[in-house]
Amino acid sequence: MRSARSARRICWSPSRRALQASGVWGAAGLLHAAESAGASAQELPRWQLWHPPAATPSAAMIEDLHLLLFWVMAAICALVIGLMVYVALRFREGRHPVPNRTTHNTLVEVVWTVLPVVILVLIAIPSFRTLYNVDRIAEADLTVKATGYQWYWGYEYPDQGALAFDSLPVAEEDLEPDQPRLLQADNALVVPVGARVRLLTTAADVIHSFAVPAFGVKVDAVPGRTNESWFQATREGTFYGQCSELCGTNHYFMPIMVRVVPQAEFDTWLRAAQEEFASRSGPSLAAAADPGG
C-alpha cells in the first residue's frame, strides 16, 4: 500500500520495544513507563500530510478512490488551464486581429458532452464498489458497541459476558511523554488483529459520531437508534479517532483509542477486563469526568 510504505512510525520501534520488554534497555522505571505508553505509538503520514496510513481494507479502498479522483481532477484542471492559456496566446488581438465568426461545431460539442459522461461513469464504478464495501454488514467475529456521552465514549462487548466500560480522555497534565494530546484515552477499545468487527453506535444524550480515519470508519451515534458499521484491522497498533459531530462544549475532548492486538493478547485482555469491570452493569452517565485543563 502506497500510503503505508511512506508512513513513519514515531515513538518505539519493535526492536527497541523488544529490548525494553527483555529489560535490556534503560532503567526499570523508564521501562515500565515505556511499556505502558508503548500502546500509544501513533502512525502518521509523511510530514503529517495526506491521510493516516490505511489499517483496514475499507480505508485502503477509500484511499485508492481518493487518489483516483485526485488524478482525474488534476488532469481536468491541467486540460482546462492549458486550453485557456493556448486560446489567450494563440487568438490574442496582436496575432489574430480578425476574429472568427464560428458559433457551432458539432464534433466539439459531442466531445465535450460525451467525455464528461464517460469520466463520470468511470468514477462511478470504483465509487459504488467502495460505498458498498463500507456499507455492507459482513459476517462478524466480534461485536462492539460504542455509546457516545457528553463527553466520553462507553464501550460494550455484548457477546463477551456483557463486558462494558467507559473510555475517558486523559487530561493533558496526566499524559505520559509518548501519549498524544487530546487523543489518549484511559481505557482503549481493544480488538484482535484480522477479526471482522461489527461496530454498533448509539448515543445517550446528543448526536455524536464515531470516527477512526485509519479504519475508514465514520458512523453517527444517534440517541434512540443503533447504527451499524464494520472494520477489519489488518495490522497491530494503536489507532486514534475523535467524535466527529459537534456535540457540545467538550466535543474536542472525547477521543477514540483503538488497540489492535494479536488474538492471544486480546484473550488475556478480555479476561482481565471482565474481572476489572465486573461490578459494572454498563457505562454510567455519572462517570462523566470533568476534563479539566
Ligand SMILES: [Cu+2]
Ligand atoms: Cu461527541
